[in-house]
Amino acid sequence: MERMSCSGVLRIFLVLLTVFAVGGASGQTGTDPAHELFAGPIRGITISCFRNGPGEWDGPDMPATLDELAALGANWVTIHPYARISQDGALRWSDRDADTVEATARLAHERGMKVMIKPHLAYWRTGFAWRGDIAFDNPEDEARFWRDYERWIIHHAELAETHGVDLLAVGTELKQLSNEGHEAVWRGLIAKVRQRYAGPLTYAANWDEYEHVRFWDALDIVGIQAYFALGRGLDGPPDYEGLPKAWARQMTTMRKVRNEHGKPVVFTELGYALSTAAALRPWEDDRVGDAEAANTTKLRCMAIALEAVEGEPAVAGAFLWKWFATPREFNREFVLQYPAMKRVIRNAWVAPDLN
Numbered sequence: 001m002e003r004m005s006c007s008g009v010l011r012i013f014l015v016l017l018t019v020f021a022v023g024g025a026s027g028q029t030g031t032d033p034a035h036e037l038f039a040g041p042i043r044g045i046t047i048s049c050f051r052n053g054p055g056e057w058d059g060p061d062m063p064a065t066l067d068e069l070a071a072l073g074a075n076w077v078t079i080h081p082y083a084r085i086s087q088d089g090a091l092r093w094s095d096r097d098a099d100t101v102e103a104t105a106r107l108a109h110e111r112g113m114k115v116m117i118k119p120h121l122a123y124w125r126t127g128f129a130w131r132g133d134i135a136f137d138n139p140e141d142e143a144r145f146w147r148d149y150e151r152w153i154i155h156h157a158e159l160a161e162t163h164g165v166d167l168l169a170v171g172t173e174l175k176q177l178s179n180e181g182h183e184a185v186w187r188g189l190i191a192k193v194r195q196r197y198a199g200p201l202t203y204a205a206n207w208d209e210y211e212h213v214r215f216w217d218a219l220d221i222v223g224i225q226a227y228f229a230l231g232r233g234l235d236g237p238p239d240y241e242g243l244p245k246a247w248a249r250q251m252t253t254m255r256k257v258r259n260e261h262g263k264p265v266v267f268t269e270l271g272y273a274l275s276t277a278a279a280l281r282p283w284e285d286d287r288v289g290d291a292e293a294a295n296t297t298k299l300r301c302m303a304i305a306l307e308a309v310e311g312e313p314a315v316a317g318a319f320l321w322k323w324f325a326t327p328r329e330f331n332r333e334f335v336l337q338y339p340a341m342k343r344v345i346r347n348a349w350v351a352p353d354l355n
Contacts, residue, residue, distance in 0.1 A: 042317025073349025
């Protein structure tokens, strides 16, 4: 590892002071749960690209993209670099991630925005149904996976430290690998990451996974992919009147999570596909219903969800999924950048009822 810069050493020194102060008072390790980064609302948007193409995250469209996000009220952005996983556990990733992190962090910080890195495992056409199903029957394959995974996450920890990234996720939706049987591995990885990166850490647990994660105390904020199934049946229009009540019940659970772990919750993803089933199955991107009804459902679901997040002190905020940095036709999946959705976001974050 190269010699750390003076600024990096200073950041680690300040975090260690916080660790000792909090640890001495409470017996816990990790940074202060009331870290200044989480004191104000996190209004984040995930920046994505098509097929992880080169030159998009760090391309010429990024400055204008960040300007538009800031105008909508966003004060955080997420980038999600990928590593391709094989059935034998081996990972491959691009050297361009360094350019992506450098350019995005620099441009975002110039605009007063903060940055999270949330690495994703690319599982498509690998035999795994999704990243939450990644698991290994062969001990050699699992050992190979953890060796490569540690290298990959530490690589991003070092990039995060070098470029002043404000929050780092050590994993995303690895449901079969985040349970009690793998707790020691995660704790060892987190300890090594903290040797390279002085900032706060989270893990992006799936909505049906976070209760089974055993290492929240080693992290600084509880990350949840907020695809909660809050809707009702599909034999009629979505129950828009019932959704606020469903979110209120969900927020009661989030307050329990906040109190149990002594640290705030952040929704590391919050999004809806273009589908009339979006409230019931928000994790699916298959369209259900005609385009007009699907768009109405998507917009209403997002507006209700943002109102719930903005009104809940136990939740530090949310990262909306997702925004593409390069112009394309946006008529499917979870995309945000079309006029009606922009109004929903701006109304929640900047000026209610502003058209």
